[in-house]
Amino acid sequence: YENRKQVVNTSAITVFPVFTWFFFCSRYLRRPIGVNSRLCVSLTASDALCAFFYILTYVINVILPNILSNCWSLLLEVFKLATFFASVFTLLALALNHYIGIVYPLRRHIITPRSVRCAIVLAYFVPSTVFLVMFSTVPGGFRAPVPFAFFSKDGCNGGGILRNVAVRWILVAPFIVFVLLISFLYMHILLHMRNVSKDPLLKTKQTKRTTNRKLLVTLMLLAGSACLGWLPTTVLFLPLRPTMYLRLYLAIIFSLIVDAFIYASRLVEIRYAIERLQSGTYCKTCILKDTYCDDVELKITNAGVFGCGTLPRPTPPEFARYLSETIESRAVRFQKLNSSRKNQSGTQPMSLVLHYVKTADVSNTLYLYCQIVVQVISSGESATKLRNSFNF
Structure with missing residues (x-):
């Protein structure tokens, strides 16, 4: 027994x-x-x-x-x-x-x-x-x-x-x-x-x-x-x-x-x-904590002012439909933006802009553009280098 x-x-x-x-x-x-x-x-x-x-x-x-x-x-x-x-x-x-x-x-x-x-x-x-x-x-x-x-x-x-x-x-x-x-x-x-x-x-x-x-x-x-x-x-x-x-x-x-x-x-x-747990699909930021990057396919090799490292491998295609059907609503995005402003008072304003751009699921080009703008402003480079980055 x-x-x-x-x-x-x-x-x-x-x-x-x-x-x-x-x-x-x-x-x-x-x-x-x-x-x-x-x-x-x-x-x-x-x-x-x-x-x-x-x-x-x-x-x-x-x-x-x-x-x-x-x-x-x-x-x-x-x-x-x-x-x-x-x-x-x-x-x-x-x-x-x-x-x-x-x-x-x-x-x-x-x-x-x-x-x-x-x-x-x-x-x-x-x-x-x-x-x-x-x-x-x-x-x-x-x-x-x-x-x-x-x-x-x-x-x-x-x-x-x-x-x-x-x-x-x-x-x-x-x-x-x-x-x-x-x-x-x-x-x-x-x-x-x-x-x-x-x-x-x-x-x-x-x-x-x-x-x-x-x-x-x-x-x-x-x-x-x-x-x-x-x-x-x-x-x-x-x-x-x-x-x-x-x-x-x-x-x-x-x-x-x-x-x-x-x-x-x-x-x-x-x-x-x-x-997501096994692959660690998230972006470690030193300014905005817990900012997940599962929808972003950019490979950022330079940490820059936002502290982002290289993103992990892409999401398997079997979850493509699930990802397309579960986009966060506008109210959730604005709620995250407002909470970030309250919790991160005194940080650089452009970090909040980049956070909103990421959570809004806009094009990767706009996201990359915002990051280059902030890096150029912080490093004091001229506008010519910014135009050359986008081949204007």
Whole structure:
């Protein structure tokens, strides 16, 4: 039995750094971050937290069973259940967003980045609060003999709250409802896309439908892996053989591993973030920090007054369409310009001009022209040299 627990813990230890790395890659996502990308990052965070809490549970229950209070085990169980429901709620939000975008495209404005951020916060806050209240009020939880004794070895002894039939129904019923809702939404999406594909008036939108179909397959894979991995946990608290417990835990870990492969292979946003992290496609400036140069193809060999070094290798062609469809809006560019003016007060004015030119995605010639102008002004060269640089 101890060897089986070690197998589960080893699998969780393997999954945790993988999802932590994916979550770190999210900071390299191209702005503005879409709704689907934001929800996928939240799903990655919930998977990483789930693996982390499994590791802590093993440490407390196996390595330190007689040192720490049983209240800590119950608290970890609360957080495991909270992350489980957060991941299921995020999958439901992904399905709902895709459903509105495909079936009711004219109502797509209903789902905004602000509403998505609120939904993500509620997905973690509401389950955590509900389970903390439930474990604090229902007998067998934190109120077990020596209640709330987190710093006593005898705290919360005999806590059998998870063997309570009412508690098990509270845990299982929402999950079943969410799975049925997700299945209904995706089935309706498939039927709608099948009907649309037969419409001869929509042949010009074949590319858009192909993109929606690829995203739909990706989200269905995520939902399917989550359902196959988490659905067996509904019988986890029934009297089963030890081998069945091992299979259930391995099913959970296997679903997390499958999610990692789906993120890395299917989502172009995650693949681009990984590529950007590995290649280091950013320009280190001594005046304007974190000024990314992934859209600039100039090879600047002279650092000049802006401290820019040689840019890295060009972006792979597979991301060309993604880059063309995710250009930052004018409001985002002006916001960056205003923040740079506030944070870099007292620096050279032309550095801000160059920063705006870069973020505005104008031609490379204009960008090079601005840099040469500043270098000529700073070095005191004549206007003749400037004209010769451009063959006027």
